[in-house]
Amino acid sequence: MERPGRLLLQSELRVRNAAYDVSLSRSLLTWKRRAASPVYHPFRPSVCHSVPVSEIISVREEEEENGSRQRDDGSWKKIREREGKDCRQAFTVLYVERCQQHRWRCAEVTFTCSDETVCQHWVSSIREQLASNTSRPKHLLVYINPYGGKHQGKRIYEQKVAPLFTQAGISTSVIVTEYANHARDHLKMEAELKKFDGVVCVGGDGMFSEIIHGLIWRTQIDCGVDPNSPEEALSPCSLRIGIIPAGSTDCICFATVGTNDPVTSALHIIVGDSQPLDVCSVHHNNMFLRYSVSLLGYGFYGDVLSDSERKRWMGPARYDFSGVKMFLTHHYYEGTVSYLPARGIIGTPRDATRCRSGCVICQHNGQLNSERSEKYEMDEASDSVSIHPWLFCSPESSGEWRTIRGKFLAINAASMSCACPRSPKGLSPAAHLADGTTDLILVRKCSRFNFLRHLLRHTSKDDQFDLTFVEVHRVRRFRFMPRHCQSDSDLELDLHENSKRQIFSQICKDHPACGCAPAYSSWNCDGEILTHTAIDVRVHCQLIKLFARGIEELPVFEDLTNPCAI
Numbered sequence: 001m002e003r004p005g006r007l008l009l010q011s012e013l014r015v016r017n018a019a020y021d022v023s024l025s026r027s028l029l030t031w032k033r034r035a036a037s038p039v040y041h042p043f044r045p046s047v048c049h050s051v052p053v054s055e056i057i058s059v060r061e062e063e064e065e066n067g068s069r070q071r072d073d074g075s076w077k078k079i080r081e082r083e084g085k086d087c088r089q090a091f092t093v094l095y096v097e098r099c100q101q102h103r104w105r106c107a108e109v110t111f112t113c114s115d116e117t118v119c120q121h122w123v124s125s126i127r128e129q130l131a132s133n134t135s136r137p138k139h140l141l142v143y144i145n146p147y148g149g150k151h152q153g154k155r156i157y158e159q160k161v162a163p164l165f166t167q168a169g170i171s172t173s174v175i176v177t178e179y180a181n182h183a184r185d186h187l188k189m190e191a192e193l194k195k196f197d198g199v200v201c202v203g204g205d206g207m208f209s210e211i212i213h214g215l216i217w218r219t220q221i222d223c224g225v226d227p228n229s230p231e232e233a234l235s236p237c238s239l240r241i242g243i244i245p246a247g248s249t250d251c252i253c254f255a256t257v258g259t260n261d262p263v264t265s266a267l268h269i270i271v272g273d274s275q276p277l278d279v280c281s282v283h284h285n286n287m288f289l290r291y292s293v294s295l296l297g298y299g300f301y302g303d304v305l306s307d308s309e310r311k312r313w314m315g316p317a318r319y320d321f322s323g324v325k326m327f328l329t330h331h332y333y334e335g336t337v338s339y340l341p342a343r344g345i346i347g348t349p350r351d352a353t354r355c356r357s358g359c360v361i362c363q364h365n366g367q368l369n370s371e372r373s374e375k376y377e378m379d380e381a382s383d384s385v386s387i388h389p390w391l392f393c394s395p396e397s398s399g400e401w402r403t404i405r406g407k408f409l410a411i412n413a414a415s416m417s418c419a420c421p422r423s424p425k426g427l428s429p430a431a432h433l434a435d436g437t438t439d440l441i442l443v444r445k446c447s448r449f450n451f452l453r454h455l456l457r458h459t460s461k462d463d464q465f466d467l468t469f470v471e472v473h474r475v476r477r478f479r480f481m482p483r484h485c486q487s488d489s490d491l492e493l494d495l496h497e498n499s500k501r502q503i504f505s506q507i508c509k510d511h512p513a514c515g516c517a518p519a520y521s522s523w524n525c526d527g528e529i530l531t532h533t534a535i536d537v538r539v540h541c542q543l544i545k546l547f548a549r550g551i552e553e554l555p556v557f558e559d560l561t562n563p564c565a566i
């Protein structure tokens, strides 16, 4: 809570017929009930409230008509009756109120006073403060996927979100998508982005993926960066993205806001929050495939997705059905994972601390990352040293790549916690939204019982990495090569490592024609299936920004800087 600072206005106003001392500073609106008697009354409701100006949604003058007052929304409010016989001026302040489980709601308080000039002065002062906040969006481009999740996107937007945007004075251009990739292609080629302060995505993780693909691509083209090259440092997108959750998993919304609630998301957009987010670029043989911000999963999560896509008719329940099916199927896959560990950063995947609103780890590591990029650019410009851009993340540079060969049930890269209602802690509970790294989780071949232990720990308090067959590394870059794509020399190496007999029996075992385990899985890239299995993944620190602030820490004790507590 901010300190109140210098007061801009202070008056005695009335709230529900009781006298209040009301004050406004640049940071806080406070209303404190005037003490009728100094005697402590245990049943008297809370008498002092304060709201950060940054969390005021709007202020509305109540207009008088025939003894009643009419709101902007047309509903009638009998203020005159409530206030007794006097004719009073009134204004209503709408503001953010926190509810349980990180949900936000729009609350309101109506102040009345007998002097019209005082009332107007209050309204104009609050409006001035809101207008001086340049981070609030005024014009938004909204894309609605009418088919995401339970097909409720249009209704959710119209009933829960649009009225709040109107109240906050935000104008919108709304596009209801007509086909898959409509939003992506519109952003890539058509949208007049200069007219907008942000983009809103009404849908699930798949729809969000469309939006970032359009926006990142467009930004690179506008900045003259080649988006196809895995070695290019991508230009960050200036437009923020708001997510109104209307999908099946909505993991990106849940992991950045703490809840999947359209009203909460709309309020974060209105107050102009900003949360940077890491983005992974995925390439195959120097060819761009996709971007990912949440999960890149091979093996278990790839198979769950492939299976569930054929069951879209089941709605969100398809993931549970395919999850159980793939768990019972128990396929494992052979391949080589190489990775560049993230050095010099704060934090590890086994930390007890969590990425929360205003995360200092993200700030520190983000800063470190931009200093490294600058250094690399300067070195390039002066041409004094010749570093292959592949090794741009020095000092871990040459010789720091590590390689692991094996049989894996799952290879997951979580660039954020991937928390969602199915897994409230997420796949990597200590992962950070904006630290420039991804957590590479390798689940080696093990028994069904052990794999179940690992999976169940996604939903319990126990550490899902504290198992002998699971390892986790915080990385900046990684590559995967399925065994059957390995070069002849790699396979020769295998021949040295294993006896001939073992190899042949394995090849036979992996061959689909034998009716046994398949050789390949596919990658689940934020809920989309990738067409290639051999991939090269690089994290781009804080490439995009959301209208969010990260998950807020729940208050533990009374805040002593709150003027009401003093």
Ligand SMILES: Nc1ncnc2c1ncn2[C@@H]1O[C@H](COP(=O)(O)OP(=O)(O)OP(=O)(O)O)[C@@H](O)[C@H]1O
Pocket: 144, 145, 146, 147, 148, 149, 150, 176, 177, 178, 179, 180, 181, 182, 202, 203, 204, 205, 206, 207, 208, 210, 246, 247, 248, 249, 250, 251, 527
């Ligand atoms: N008008 C449309 N018709 C058909 N498909 C669409 C349309 N608009 C978007 N899509 C596609 O629908 C897919 C799924 O959408 P979305 O992500 O909104 O819901 P979901 O898959 O149910 O949720 P989640 O991704 O959170 O699991 C996306 O891949 C998107 O490209």
Ligand SMILES: CCCCCCCCCCCCC/C=C/[C@@H](O)[C@H](CO)NC(C)=O
Pocket: 205, 206, 249, 250, 251, 294, 295, 301, 305, 319, 323, 324, 327, 418, 420, 422, 423, 427, 455, 456, 458, 524, 525, 526, 527, 528
């Ligand atoms: C015996 C079955 C046990 C099931 C184990 C439950 C664990 C659930 C964990 C879900 C994590 C989902 C991570 C999110 C990924 C999203 O990117 C993606 C797109 O929406 N969603 C999915 C389900 O792939």
Ligand SMILES: [Ca+2]
Pocket: 278, 414, 415, 416, 431, 432, 433, 434, 435, 436, 437, 438
């Ligand atoms: Ca990250």
